[in-house]
Amino acid sequence: MPGTDLRIIPLPTLFKGGKWRVEAMRSYSVDQLIWVTRGQGRLTVGGVTRGFGAHNAVFIPAHTTHSFEAAAGVFGMAVFLPADLGLNLPSTPCHLRIREAQDQNELSIVLDNLLREAESDRPARQTAMQNHAGLLAVWLERQRMEHEDSLAPTTAARRLVRRYAELVERDFHSPASVSDYAGQLGVTSTHLTRVCKQTCGKTASQFLADRKIAEARRLLADTGLPVKQIAKGLGFNSPAYFTRAFQGHTGATPLGFRKSVV
Incomplete structure (x- = not known):
């Protein structure tokens, strides 16, 4: 049935499972809307890092690299929206600060209704959820027209790093290096590193390593x-090189990490 992967999850639940899961550089196969009602932190979406706080809405399209650094006490909701719902959703990420109480209340009502249906076994539950999701898409479209997007690619640096983040997300399983990515983008490795540092506080090589190691952690924790095989699947030349890179990044060997999360 269309829309069966539509989910709404409280942020504290989404952030469970250890700090590494919260801050992992990851992506999802469906669109995601995050609504923060309390607390603050920092997020990196598509290579741009920004602070977030209460009454912030963040839309993250499917297959967009992102991570969160959330302080204790962050609360809100995350809605996962599969493509087969046919909603008119943005193709690029956005981060909106919603200051009007009426706009905040409108979204809260839609999310409350979505959550109520998700937790029920009422007839036509799935249809109701899809209709509420449609209202969510309308709300987002209106807010994007009325509010500044703090993730907007308003500079050449942001546009370059967003494109780099897209390439990394597509090809991080390969052995491609920063030089390879820079060549595809028509810039030098030095320039790519400089603009990455400017937009997200990481060098280009750190950004690439973060994505690879985040996926390695997920595979070590969630699969056998x-x-x-994990090393080969992430483009490392050898298991020994993968182990050195993983330990240098996390402080633990791959097997040591796997044992710690079992």
């Missing part, structure tokens, strides 16, 4: 794949 051998370390050798």
Whole structure:
């Protein structure tokens, strides 16, 4: 049935499972809307890092690299919106600060109704959720017309890093290096590193390593794949090189990390 992957999850639940899961450089196969009602932190979406706080809405399209650094006490909701709902959703990420109480209340009502249906076993539950999701898309479209998007690619640096983030998300399983990505983008590695540092506080190589290691952690924690297979699947030349890179990034060996999260 269309829309069966439509989910709404409280942020504290989404952030469970350890700090590494919260801050992992990851992506999802469906669109995501995050509504923060309390607390603050920092987010990196598509290579741009910004602070977030209460009454912030963040839309993250499917397959967009992102991470969160959330302080204790962050609360809100995350809605996962599959493509088969046919909603008119943005193709690029956005981060909106919603200051009007009426706009805040409108979204809260839609999310409350979505959550109520998600937790019920009422007849036509799925249809009701899809209709509420449609109202959510309308709300987002209106807010994008009325509010400044703090993730907007308003500079050449942001546009370059967003494109780099898209390439990394597409190809991080390969052995491609920063030089390879820079070549595809028509710039030098030095320039790419400089603009990455400017927009998200990481060098280009750190950004690439973060994405690879985040995926390695996920595979180690959530699957039984051998370390050798994980290393090969992430483009490392050898299991030994993967182990050194993983330990340098996390402080633990791959097997040590796997044992710690079992």
